[in-house]
Amino acid sequence: MTQDPPTPSDIPFRTAVEAVVRAVPPGRVTSYGAVAALAGAPRAARGVGAALNALPADTDVPWWRVANRDGQLTIPSTLGLRALQRTLLQREGVAFLEDGRVDLAEHEWEGPEWEENE
DNA sequence: CCGCTGACTGTGG
């Protein structure tokens, strides 16, 4: 039987996003745009936000390791989610700048391929 | 099928 190799485009967007975010190592931060690209939809950065927003509270997906391209935590501050994200990141050793942005120069993760090189 | 929303991003003033 012919089994085509599982290409990203065959996987539902949300599933692909979850897989990518799960691959982000502790103490590392990536952007919505980068996740979208790795998920096979380079222009769907906003979709990534929607996907993470749909995650159940008990998810094992490390959603807090995703910030915007500037390292800002753009998650709604409602319900203290913003503060929660910051707490979780700091717990992993992620440093923040004076203006409240994540220190991307020190903690940005660009993907598994990049990881091999660094 | 159509229209609207938003945890984004790039560009221009």
Add this chain to the structure above:
DNA sequence: CCCACAGCCAGCG
């Protein structure tokens, strides 16, 4: 450097 505007796109009613 800060702000406004305009594309983009998945998900949902």
